[in-house]
Structures are given as C-alpha cells and as structure tokens.
Amino acid sequence: MRKARALAWGGGLILCLLFSLAAAVSVGSTEIGLETVWRVIVHHVLPLGDGASVGTDEVIIWELRLPRVILVALIGGTLAVAGTVFQGLLRNPLADPYVLGVSSGASVGSALVVITGWGLTMLGQWALPLAAFVGAAVSVLLVLRLARIRMQLQVSSLILAGVVVQSFFGAVLTLLISLSPEELNRIQFWLMGSLALREWQHVEVVLPFSLGGVVLCWLFSRELNLFALGDRSATHLGLSVTQVRLGLILLASLMTGAAVSVAGMIGFVGLVIPHMMRMLTGGDHRTLIPLSLLAGAIFLIWADALSRVVLAPRELPIGVITAFVGAPFFAAILRRHQHKWSG
Helix, strand or coil: CHHHHHHHHHHHHHHHHHHHHHHHHHCCCCCCCHHHHHHHHHHHHCCCCCCCCCCHHHHHHHHHHHHHHHHHHHHHHHHHHHHHHHHHHHCCCCCCCCCCCHHHHHHHHHHHHHHHCCCHHHHHHHHHHHHHHHHHHHHHHHHHHHCEECCEECHHHHHHHHHHHHHHHHHHHHHHHHHCHHHHHHHHHHHCCCCCCCCHHHHHHHHHHHHHHHHHHHHCHHHHHHHCCCHHHHHHCCCCHHHHHHHHHHHHHHHHHHHHHHHCCCCCHHHHHHHHHHHHHCCCHHHHHHHHHHHHHHHHHHHHHHHHHCCCCCCCCHHHHHHHHHHHHHHHHHHHHHHHHHC
C-alpha cells in the first residue's frame, strides 16, 4: 500500500514537473504556446521531424528561457534534498540550509571569489561552487559545535546556533560588500536570489553536484532512516553515527554551495518541501528523497515564474517569493513543536 502510494505520488509529480517546465518557458514578455515549446525541445533533443526552425521563438525558448527553467528546477530539487538530509540527520523539522546558516557561509565563499577573483584562473567556472562549498562546510560545522553541550548534540539549540552563525557570516558579507562598492548592486541582488541571465554553462556547473549529490544521498537512505531511531539505537544496529553524519553533512553542504554559487541565497525550500512530503508520504528516505527532489523543482519553477511576472517588466528576486511562503510555514512548525522542546 505504501509503495503504491509512493509510486502514485512520483508519477503525479513527474507529470506536474513536465507541465511546469513547459508552462514556465512559455511565460514572459513574449507569450509562446505550449505546443511550440515542446516542438522546439523535441527538435533539439531528438533527431525527429524535418528539422524546421520556428524562428525567433526557437531562440527565445532554447537559448534564453529553457536553460533558466532547467537550472531553477535543479536548484529547487537540490535544496529540497539537502533540507531532507539535514532534517533526517539532526532529527529536527526546522533544519534547513538557510535556517542553519549554511547558505550564508556559502554566500561568503562565493562573494570572496566574485570580489577577489581567487581561483578563477586555475579552476575556471568550478571556482565559485568549490568556494561556496568551503564556506557552507565551515558554517555547518560551527553550528554543530555550538549546539553540542557535554558532547551531546542538543536539538533545541540547533536553530539558535544557526541564527548566531548566520548573523556572523552576514556581517562578514556586509564587510566584503563595503570593501568593494563597485560590486554592491550585483552582489546584493544575487544574495536575494537571482537567476537572471543564466545560460547552459550554469546548468553544466550545477548538474554534477546536483544529480551526483542526490544519488549519493539516496544510497544512504537506510542510514538516514536509522538516524530517526536516535544515535544510540543506530549505533547498536551497526551504524557509524559520527562518520556517516559528518559525511552526509558535508555532502549536503556541497550541494547547497553549488546551488548558492549560481542562484544566491534562496531560503526555505529545504524547509517547506521535505516537511510537506514527509506529512504526505511518510518518513522513509528511500521515497522521501526522490519525491522531495521533484516537489522542490516544481515549487521553485513556479516561484521563479511568479518573480518574473509579478512586477513585469522588472524582476523580483526569487528569494522574496520563497520567503513569503516559507516564513509563515516556519512559524507554524515552530509553534507546533514548542511544547516538545519545552518539555
């Protein structure tokens, strides 16, 4: 029964994702029909038909809109899976790359590369995601250190530790921007979550981190399920708790860093989506991870589409849309779990 329900949810989300991709590509200053969108995609992906071009619409779809929408889907799915991993490892429904300060650390790493140019000559386009990963890893390790009391990880202290680390890295980021005023507008807009002017090369940067990270996280589904039993029970069942937790935290940080390096700080995707999928389909990470991947992609596609049209022809930072959805959701979860932590 549970397997059939998961398959039904998976099939429904896949169909919804395909529709969302086409619908988001069709939306913009130039309206394009869904039929034209699919015709162009099929023309480029599959060697079918007579190869006839559809003129300007083809350029708009394939060179401008489709790379951005695919990138949005990758980032949404990546952040959702990272949030799923953090929540599973830390047994905290409020754990999320943004709330824990991981996104702030990744932003500092990315901003350092943007401002100073460190590593660009040697690493090229990979310098930004790798610098973001280092910043993300440092921030999450600081959070874990601050939340540990008497050698035990205190779940109730995680969010407070995340606030502290996020504030610290926010101050560092403000300092970097102040030292480089010529980059002020570009960095500030990027930090609020921006996917404007993204091309296929940005998809190529995120794709290996996103898909590779998701596959590795799914392969550790059993271990993530064991963490739900508590550290002591997981240890008795043969799990190397410390090593697995550290490895998965670094993996989720790498995924978050790759997303932040391209899109900036987009909050609450890793909080809202895993929590909703867990309520709807259960806590088995073998199904929770792929379903969160699909749902996160769909959620961010529509958030991005809304950010493009709500103030057209101007573009609203996508982080504003996700915050309007995520902040009330965060407050509701916090309220719901307060009595557990106070007891």
